[in-house]
Amino acid sequence: MSKKEKILIAAQELFARYGYAGTTMKMVAEQANVASGLVFHYFDSKENLFMVAGSELVDTMIMVLRDKIADCRNGYEAMGTFVRAYLDFTVSNEKTFPTLIRCSPFSDDNPDLDRKKIGAKFRQLIDIIEEILRSGIEDGSIVDLPVTQTAFMVYGNIVGAVRTRFLTPYDVHGLYDEACDFVLRSVGSSASLNS
Numbered sequence: 001m002s003k004k005e006k007i008l009i010a011a012q013e014l015f016a017r018y019g020y021a022g023t024t025m026k027m028v029a030e031q032a033n034v035a036s037g038l039v040f041h042y043f044d045s046k047e048n049l050f051m052v053a054g055s056e057l058v059d060t061m062i063m064v065l066r067d068k069i070a071d072c073r074n075g076y077e078a079m080g081t082f083v084r085a086y087l088d089f090t091v092s093n094e095k096t097f098p099t100l101i102r103c104s105p106f107s108d109d110n111p112d113l114d115r116k117k118i119g120a121k122f123r124q125l126i127d128i129i130e131e132i133l134r135s136g137i138e139d140g141s142i143v144d145l146p147v148t149q150t151a152f153m154v155y156g157n158i159v160g161a162v163r164t165r166f167l168t169p170y171d172v173h174g175l176y177d178e179a180c181d182f183v184l185r186s187v188g189s190s191a192s193l194n195s
Contacts, residue, residue, distance in 0.1 A: 004042050006032040011043075011053045016098035020050055048098075051117065057100050058121050061089050065128060075136015076184065076192040083133055083158060083183050086125075087176040090162050099168050115190070126151050133187065141192045154183050 001009075010031035014023045025046055029036040043049035065112040071077035090097045129151040136142025161179035164170055187194065 003032070003034050006041060007039055007049075008053055008056060008114050011049050012096035012099045015050055015053055016096050016101075020046070021051055025049070039056060046187060053099055054118070056149075057093070057096060058124065060132055061086070062124055062128070063099075065125075065142060069128075069132065074139045074141040075134075075194075078132045078140035078187050079129075079136060079142065079154070079187060080180060080184050083154070083180045084129065086158055086177075087161065087179065090165070092177075097162075101163060101166055116128050126155050129154050136187070137188075141189055142187045143186050145187060150187065154187070 007028060011023070011028045014027055014031055017023075018027075021044070025039045026036050028049065032039070035075045039049070039096045043052060046052070064193060065082055065085050069078040069081050072081050111123055130147050133145065133150055133154075139146050157179055161175055165175060
């Protein structure tokens with residue numbers, strides 16, 4: 001692993017644990033076991049490091065999600081696969097994923113950061129949901145719903161489940177399973193729900 005990759009992973013873990021305000025470039029350098037100057041060399045500023053750390057996680061997640069839904073038979077199956085894969089990604093990346101919660105346009109954790117840039121990155125996830133909805137409406141596995149609004153509602157449901165798991169004191173047994181089932185009940189056609 002290169003020093004730049006070590007810095008990025010260290011930053012993701014520290015931003016996830018301490019947030020933007022609570023993480024320093026010095027902390028990142030110590031965690032990555034590199035000189036502080038090297039962190040600045042690669043990333044210029046803490047804000048840039050934070051944006052790159054979040055963007056890299058979103059890009060990785062998008063690659064995983066697209067791979068998971070590639071062979072689905074219809075939109076309904078793709079929706080269930082997408083939601084489950086998204087939620088599974090949060091668990092398998094438990095040490096770094098909270099960086100995305102803190103970087104999300106659905107969070108006010110860092111109101112001074114470039115929210116348009118953050119929003120555009122996260123919009124890619126909502127675009128995938130829109131693609132799935134359109135495909136499912138076309139193949140009849142998803143009811144005819146307003147695509148953009150429904151995509152935001154689906155994503156809001158996923159984000160809510162993740163935020164509940166990571167940021168609250170509640171230990172809700174089966175929360176991720178119910179989040180997935182809730183989405184599918186909400187969008188599935190009667191034929192899909194009865195199969």
